[in-house]
Amino acid sequence: MSFLNISKKRFLVCGLGNRRSVAWAVGQTLEEAGAEVIYTIRNDKRAGELKKLLKERPFLLCDVEYEDDIATLGERVREEYGELDGFVHSIAFANFSEGLVPFHETKRKDFLQATQISAFSLVELSRSLKPVLKPDASVVAIGISSSVTAANYGYMSPIKNALEGCVRFLAKSFSKDSEIRFNSVNAGPLRTKSSAGIPGYLDNYLYAEQLTYRKRALTTQEVADTVVYLLSPRSSGINAQGIVVNAGMDWNYFDESVVEKASRPELSRGNSDA
Template sequence: MSLLDLKDRKYLIFGVANRKSVAWAIAKALEAEGAEVVFSVRSEARKESLGKLLGDRSCHICDVEFPDQIKTLADSIGEKEGPFDGIVHSIAFANFEAGFLPFHETRRQDYLQATAISSFSLAEIANAFKSSLKQDASVVSISISSQVTAENYGYLSPIKAALDSTSRFLAKSFSADSQVRFNTVNAGPLKTSASAGIPGYLENYLFAEKLTLRKQAITTQEVANTAVFLLSPASSGINGQGIVVNQGMDLNYFDKEVVKAATRP
């Protein structure tokens, strides 16, 4: 038996957008270890766009903004395709059509919508699929590495903080009658299609890379590998945690090269 012991296990993954997605990297790594993956995407259009990528893999539609769709998905595949050894929540959405406003100007409707999709959906998914999870299943969410006040990340930073907290409270709640574990992977800046649409992201990405201890940005695969470990029985002692994957970026503020560049006349 391998350390990860993933052969013949089954996982449900929410959030694949394209081949650059963290969710897709997780899926491929799980499959490489012998696991089976079931996918859920937000719309028929997204499913069609992923046709070549997913091939004949099981893929379902569920827009987590709408609780009834989460319940319908759980009812339709829970017994048919479950029980599941784990779930991956790799979902984030924010409406920035008004531009990147100062946080105090955030519109209530935008904040609440983003919270429902990016954070509270984890609780709704966990509740809907509770009976379709194995007793020792693992639920992993993709978050960010630190609650920094990045202006161009807008109000998603406090919402990601809410996701982290939601995961911890689910770990406690589920512990009353199961051994299901909830953890987050708190990733540093990545090169993904979603990040490419954030104004000024490239500059932030390059700055973050300079802050890493190895002077090289983390990769999507490194984040995915951590998630796969958390999904496996090898991580059975980890619950209610946020595992930071950022190559020491948040510890290295006073790196001499960065300080010199920032203070140079």
């Protein structure tokens, strides 16, 4: 038996979007450990785009923007696959089609849409899937490191904070009649396809890399490894927590090399007038 003890267990990974996504890395890691993985995909169009990637892997369509899609998901899982040992919420959306605006100029419809998709959908999915979750199942949501409050992340920072709040309240709510655990993995900046759509994200990503103790950016696989551990029985004592995975960047604001470049900008430009 492997350390994780998840062989033959069944997990639902919600929000597969592409090969570079956290959802795909989590699914692959689970499969490598011998687990059965079912994916949810937003719609038929996305499923067609992922056909070569998925091959014969099982999946269900579920667009969390539509209440009916979520409401029927639990029953569809039961009919086609049976009970679950846990599920992963790797879903986020923000409308940046009009470019980045100051936070106080965020439109109501954009904020509410992003909140429903990125945060409240965890509550809705948990409610729908509760009948098919085993009494000791584990649920993991993908959040962001508390240090990610950059202006160009826009209104997604407070929405991801709302997601983490939902995790804690779900843990309390489900504890009334089960030992189902809820946790989030709060990742530092990652190079994913979805992050590429955030205005100015690359500059912040490169800056965050310099703030890590190791001077090497966080990888999607490192986030996935933490998610899989939280899904496993080995993490049974962890509940209602936000596990930060960012290679130490939130404790390294005053890194000597970064401070030097900021206080002597000519160094970063390679300028030498002396």
